[in-house]
Amino acid sequence: xxxxxxxxxxxxxxxxxxxxxxxxxxxxxxxxxxxxxxxxxxxxxxxxxxxxxxxxxxxxxx
Numbered sequence: 001x002x003x004x005x006x007x008x009x010x011x012x013x014x015x016x017x018x019x020x021x022x023x024x025x026x027x028x029x030x031x032x033x034x035x036x037x038x039x040x041x042x043x044x045x046x047x048x049x050x051x052x053x054x055x056x057x058x059x060x061x062x
Contacts (some may be wrong), residue, residue, distance in 0.1 A: 047055070 042055075
């Protein structure tokens with residue numbers, strides 16, 4: 001599929017121009033499909049010895 005068919009337009013200067021969208025409109029296009037089985041499994045034993053706690057322990061889909 002060409003860029004023009006996806007919404008990009010050629011500006012003649014080699015750069016693509018995308019239609020201006022508000023933050024709310026962009027976020028409305030985000031889709032999260034939650035699977036019945038988690039793809040990230042946290043090993044709590046490893047977390048007990050961690051001093052930095054730099055991991056993200058939440059799934060954005062929940």
